[in-house]
Amino acid sequence: MSDLIIGLSDGLTVPFALTAGLSSLGDSKLVITGGMAELVSGAISMGLGGYLAARSESQYYKAQVHRERQLFFENLDLIDQELEEIILDMGGSVDTAAMFIKDLSKDPKNMIEFIIRYGRGLDEPAENRQLTSALTIGSGYFFGGFIPLVPYFFTTTVRTGLLISVLVMLFTLFWFGYFKSRISMGSECGKWECITEGFQMIMIGSLAAGSAWMLVYLIE
Numbered sequence: 001m002s003d004l005i006i007g008l009s010d011g012l013t014v015p016f017a018l019t020a021g022l023s024s025l026g027d028s029k030l031v032i033t034g035g036m037a038e039l040v041s042g043a044i045s046m047g048l049g050g051y052l053a054a055r056s057e058s059q060y061y062k063a064q065v066h067r068e069r070q071l072f073f074e075n076l077d078l079i080d081q082e083l084e085e086i087i088l089d090m091g092g093s094v095d096t097a098a099m100f101i102k103d104l105s106k107d108p109k110n111m112i113e114f115i116i117r118y119g120r121g122l123d124e125p126a127e128n129r130q131l132t133s134a135l136t137i138g139s140g141y142f143f144g145g146f147i148p149l150v151p152y153f154f155t156t157t158v159r160t161g162l163l164i165s166v167l168v169m170l171f172t173l174f175w176f177g178y179f180k181s182r183i184s185m186g187s188e189c190g191k192w193e194c195i196t197e198g199f200q201m202i203m204i205g206s207l208a209a210g211s212a213w214m215l216v217y218l219i220e
Contacts, residue, residue, distance in 0.1 A: 003133050005180055007046055007140020012176060013205050015039055015145030016169050019152070021212030023162040028152050031161070035149040039142050047138025054133040058125045061116070068112045079111065086119045147172055166209070170202055177201030 018038050022031045068079070080101050087097040104111045116122050126132070151164035177198035185193070 001183065003050060003136040004140045005184070006050070007137040008144040008176060009180075010046060011042070011141035011144025012147070012169070012173055012201075013208050014042060016148040016165075016205055017208035017212040019148050019165065020162065020209035021215060023152075023158045023165075024213050026158050028155070028158050028161060031152050031158065032149065035145075035152070039145045039149070042145065043138040043142040046141040047134040050137035051130045051134035054125065054130040058129060061122050061125055064116055064120055064122060065112060068115055069108075079115070080105075082115055082119055083111070086115065090118070144176075169205060169209075173201040173205045174198035 015035060015038055019031050019035045022034045025031075083101050083104065084094070084097045087100055088094070092100070104114060113124075116124075148165045148169050151168060152158070152161040155161040155164065175198065177200060178194045180201075181194040181197040
């Protein structure tokens with residue numbers, strides 16, 4: 001879900017700003033061509049970024065597991081000390097820590113996993129995380145960026161396409177921000193907080209699109 005939100009967040013703002021900027025040139029074909037080129041390149045770039053980020057996360061996790069395994073065989077006392085510190089930080093007593101370490105030491109794998117999860121704050125990445133992250137972010141970006149481009153396919157003038165695109169995006173950005181807050185914060189997010197987030201997305205998208213349109217207009 002977080003990967004999808006990342007892809008949609010960028011997809012709903014960057015291509016919208018680009019198409020709005022290109023529309024000031026007065027050529028629908030140019031808007032569609034430039035928009036599609038940006039969508040494809042942006043989706044690939046975002047997907048590769050997600051892949052590399054997920055790969056780095058997986059490599060870091062494996063490095064930490066390897067380190068703890070080495071410590072287990074080379075310096076078991078240091079492992080016990082790490083476990084005791086974790087349990088004490090959680091509010092446990094020294095006696096509780098000693099009993100827990102004694103029970104956990106029967107299974108080295110569980111001991112290492114406990115240290116990684118609660119000491120390092122790391123969870124084992126899901127299988128095929130890199131590919132899933134790349135596809136989710138890339139497709140989210142492409143889908144979000146295609147929305148502001150759709151009106152230009154069905155209008156005869158750029159101004160009409162721009163007007164419809166802006167209206168569609170105002171609606172889309174608001175509800176994206178609204179549901180993004182609802183999903184991220186759950187029941188803790190009040191109605192007005194979600195509405196505020198929706199208007200913030202509108203402001204961000206409008207600022208980006210307006211700036212791009214004005215810049216291209218002044219250059220032209």
